[in-house]
Amino acid sequence: MEFLDFRSDTVTKPTPGMRKAMAQAKVGDDVYDEDPTVNRLQRIAAELLEKEACLFVPSGTMGNIVAILTHGGRGDEMILGDLAHTFLYEGGAAAGLAGMHPHILTNRPDGTIPISAIERAIRPNNVHVPHTRLICLENTHNRCGGSVLSPDYCDAVGELAHSHGISVHLDGARLLNAAIYLSVSPSILTRSADSVMLCLSKGLGAPVGSILCGTQKFIAKAKRMRKMVGGGMRQAGIIAAAGIYAFEHNIERLEIDHANASRLVAGIKTIPGLACKADDRNEPSVQTNMVYFTVNGSAVGDPTLNAAELSKRLRAQGVLANPLGSDPNQMRMVTHLDVSQEDIDTALSVLARVVRAAA
Numbered sequence: 001m002e003f004l005d006f007r008s009d010t011v012t013k014p015t016p017g018m019r020k021a022m023a024q025a026k027v028g029d030d031v032y033d034e035d036p037t038v039n040r041l042q043r044i045a046a047e048l049l050e051k052e053a054c055l056f057v058p059s060g061t062m063g064n065i066v067a068i069l070t071h072g073g074r075g076d077e078m079i080l081g082d083l084a085h086t087f088l089y090e091g092g093a094a095a096g097l098a099g100m101h102p103h104i105l106t107n108r109p110d111g112t113i114p115i116s117a118i119e120r121a122i123r124p125n126n127v128h129v130p131h132t133r134l135i136c137l138e139n140t141h142n143r144c145g146g147s148v149l150s151p152d153y154c155d156a157v158g159e160l161a162h163s164h165g166i167s168v169h170l171d172g173a174r175l176l177n178a179a180i181y182l183s184v185s186p187s188i189l190t191r192s193a194d195s196v197m198l199c200l201s202k203g204l205g206a207p208v209g210s211i212l213c214g215t216q217k218f219i220a221k222a223k224r225m226r227k228m229v230g231g232g233m234r235q236a237g238i239i240a241a242a243g244i245y246a247f248e249h250n251i252e253r254l255e256i257d258h259a260n261a262s263r264l265v266a267g268i269k270t271i272p273g274l275a276c277k278a279d280d281r282n283e284p285s286v287q288t289n290m291v292y293f294t295v296n297g298s299a300v301g302d303p304t305l306n307a308a309e310l311s312k313r314l315r316a317q318g319v320l321a322n323p324l325g326s327d328p329n330q331m332r333m334v335t336h337l338d339v340s341q342e343d344i345d346t347a348l349s350v351l352a353r354v355v356r357a358a359a
């Protein structure tokens with residue numbers, strides 16, 4: 001069976017054009033800085049985010065942990081949201097590998113953490129308490145419905161952090177979705193961050209890879225950290241070529257994914273038993289490419305219909321979507337390069353059918 005896959009934007013397959021670029025890539029040994037394609041990708045990314053330097057890494061998780069290892073050390077503290085990917089889904093790497101103490105603050109549904117809460121969480125200079133070294137933001141915010149942090153908010157966090165000598169790391173796995181949503185240059189969203197990680201293998205459609213950007217000094221140290229965690233790659237130009245292709249072809253089209261997500265929301269709102277939950281205003285307004293919704297089986301006469309059961313029924317009908325989050329009734333569907341408007345309509349009719357079948 002051919003599946004329509006809405007589990008994540010990580011599931012995209014490289015297109016023929018991207019594969020051709022990969023096949024033709026000039027390569028060298030990147031640990032010796034001799035891969036011309038990796039070097040070109042790093043230049044393009046640094047320019048796009050207006051940072052001095054860039055490092056190609058195999059994954060977003062590695063980009064984040066390399067940044068954390070570079071910014072701080074054992075017993076230092078990092079402030080981040082309780083719904084941050086770095087806190088929830090990276091295997092405890094910040095504590096396990098960097099020895100950093102995560103100081104968790106509640107994320108608001110729009111992905112922000114109140115500035116006043118961050119300010120209160122910054123430690124005084126006292127031997128009893130850890131040094132606050134780092135504040136991590138996430139834009140777009142995955143668990144907060146793909147929500148977009150505004151330039152003003154990012155700047156306010158940067159100003160606060162820097163006034164205390166603290167660095168800011170931005171998990172920008174989907175930063176370009178945020179930039180497209182706001183119609184701004186991505187550098188507007190990165191100007192207050194000391195380091196930025198951006199994934200090539202999500203909405204941009206590359207099979208592998210992320211980039212980490214910062215100052216020359218930061219990237220020089222990050223390169224040692226990348227080697228330490230086993231991320232020094234050799235003829236990596238083959239995969240870096242996919243990243244260059246993605247930057248050249250797949251940024252503007254993210255708008256299509258956003259429009260498809262809105263279409264999905266509009267359709268879900270018409271299906272009894274389903275309700276979208278995208279933000280704290282209880283309005284199912286989706287900003288980028290993530291659609292979170294809940295299923296209420298009781299409302300359609302089938303109390304056994306929760307997110308896990310809905311996911312099972314959808315799979316049997318050729319649609320892949322995962323339960324996600326601590327609410328057993330919550331599902332997530334993500335739009336991407338490999339789903340068309342027609343696929344959205346197909347998925348909506350399958351959703352309506354499997355929920356109606358419950359009644």
Ligand SMILES: Cc1ncc(COP(=O)(O)O)c(C=O)c1O
Nearest residue numbers: 059060061062085138142171173
């Ligand atoms: C916000 C965010 N940050 C980081 C990552 C980690 O990326 P990777 O899966 O490439 O390790 C993800 C992955 O989904 C993510 O959503």
